[in-house]
Amino acid sequence: SAVISQKPSRDICQRGTSLTIQCQVDSQVTMMFWYRQQPGQSLTLIATANQGSEATYESGFVIDKFPISRPNLTFSTLTVSNMSPEDSSIYLCSVLRGTGSYEQYFGPGTRLTVT
Amino acid sequence: SQQGEEDPQALSIQEGENATMNCSYKTSINNLQWYRQNSGRGLVHLILIRSNEREKHSGRLRVTLDTSKKSSSLLITASRAADTASYFCATATLNTGNQFYFGTGTSLTVIP
Numbered sequence: 728s729a730v731i732s733q734k735p736s737r738d739i740c741q742r743g744t745s746l747t748i749q750c751q752v753d754s755q756v757t758m759m760f761w762y763r764q765q766p767g768q769s770l771t772l773i774a775t776a777n778q779g780s781e782a783t784y785e786s787g788f789v790i791d792k793f794p795i796s797r798p799n800l801t802f803s804t805l806t807v808s809n810m811s812p813e814d815s816s817i818y819l820c821s822v823l824r825g826t827g828s829y830e831q832y833f834g835p836g837t838r839l840t841v842t
Numbered sequence: 843s844q845q846g847e848e849d850p851q852a853l854s855i856q857e858g859e860n861a862t863m864n865c866s867y868k869t870s871i872n873n874l875q876w877y878r879q880n881s882g883r884g885l886v887h888l889i890l891i892r893s894n895e896r897e898k899h900s901g902r903l904r905v906t907l908d909t910s911k912k913s914s915s916l917l918i919t920a921s922r923a924a925d926t927a928s929y930f931c932a933t934a935t936l937n938t939g940n941q942f943y944f945g946t947g948t949s950l951t952v953i954p
Contacts, residue, residue, distance in 0.1 A: 760941070769930060770885075770944040819884065821942075831875060831932065831942050835884040 729753060729822050731834035739840045740810055747806045748837045750820035755800035757823075761793070764817040764836070773818075776803045810841045846931050846945030854951040861918040863948040865931035868912065872934045875942070876905060876916050879928045888916075888929075923954045 730753035740746050750759065761773040774782040774795055782795040796804045807814050817836040823829035846867040855861050865874070876888040891898045891907045891914065898905045904917040918925055928949050932942040 762944075769947050770932075772941060772943065775941060829873075829934070830887055830890050832887055833877075833885040838882075 729756070729824050729832040731820060731822060731832060733818075733820060733834040733837050735837055736835065737838040737840075739842060742811055742841060744810055745806055745808045746810065746839060747804050748818050748820075748839075750803045750805070750834055752801045752822050757800070759797065759803045760821045760831075761795065761803070761805045762819045762821065762833075764819065766815070770819065773805070807839065810839075812841045815839055815841045846933055846943065848929070848931060848945040848948045850948060851946065852949045852951075854953065855921055857921060857923055857952055857954050859921055861921050861925070861950055861952070863916045863929050863950070865914045865916070865945050866912055867914075867931075867933045867945070869935050871909070871912075874907060874914050874934075875932045876903075876914075877930045877932060879930065879947075881927070885930070918950075921950075921952045923952050926950060926952045 732751045734749045738746055759776045762770040763773055764770045772785050773788045773793055774784045776782045776795045776797040778797045778800050792808055794806045817838050819833050819836045821831050821833045823831055846865050849864050871893055873890055873892045875890045877885040878888055879885050889898055889900050889903055889905050891905050893909055902919045907914045928947045930947045931945040934942050
C-alpha cells in the first residue's frame with residue numbers, strides 16, 4: 728500500500744479565489760493522479776501528473792483552471808483557480824503501486840466548499 | 843469520463859445477508875479494481891482483478907470478472923453494519939495505460 732497525505736483536509740473559500748492542494752507520498756512514485764468527486768457522485772479523473780513533464784488533462788479540464796505541479800517523485804500540488812460554487816467537491820490525489828497490474832491508492836481527500 | 847456503470851445504485855440489506863454489486867464497462871480492460879468509500883472519507887482499495895483472471899477472494903469479498911460480458915461483480919458475504927459504504931469499480935483500459943476510470947458506485951446500507 729502507500730501512505731498518502733493531503734493538505735488541507737478541508738477548506739471554505741470565497742468565489743473568485745484560488746486554493747492549492749498538496750499531496751505527499753511516503754515513497755517515490757512515477758505517476759500521480761488528481762480526481763474530483765462532486766457531492767453524491769463518483770470520481771472523475773482531472774489529470775495525470777508526471778514528474779519532469781506537464782500534466783496531462785482529461786477532457787473538460789484545462790491547465791488554466793487546474794494548474795498542477797510535480798516538482799519531485801513524492802509530491803504534487805493541484806490549484807483550483809478562480810473558484811466558483813460549482814468547484815465545491817472533494818479533491819483526491821492517487822498513486823499507483825505494483826508491477827504489471829498496478830493497484831491505485833488514494834489520499835484522504837480535500838473537501839472544498841466555495842461560497 | 844466514466845467508464846463503468848454499477849448496479850444497483852443503492853442496496854439495503856440485513857446484517858448477515860450477502861450483498862452483490864455489479865459493474866459493467868465499455869472497452870477492453872487491463873484490470874479492474876474495487877474500492878470502498880465510507881461517507882465523507884477517502885477511498886479504500888479492496889481488490890484488483892486482472893483481465894486474465896475470472897475470480898478472486900479476499901476475506902469476505904469475492905470478485906468475479908467476465909470479460910466477454912464486460913462485467914464484474916463484488917460479493918460481500920455475511921455482511922456487517924460496518925460494511926455500510928459506497929462501493930466503486932475502476933477500470934484501467936488497454937488504450938489509456940495506467941489511468942483509471944470509475945463507475946457510478948453502489949451505495950450499500952447494512953441494517954443491524
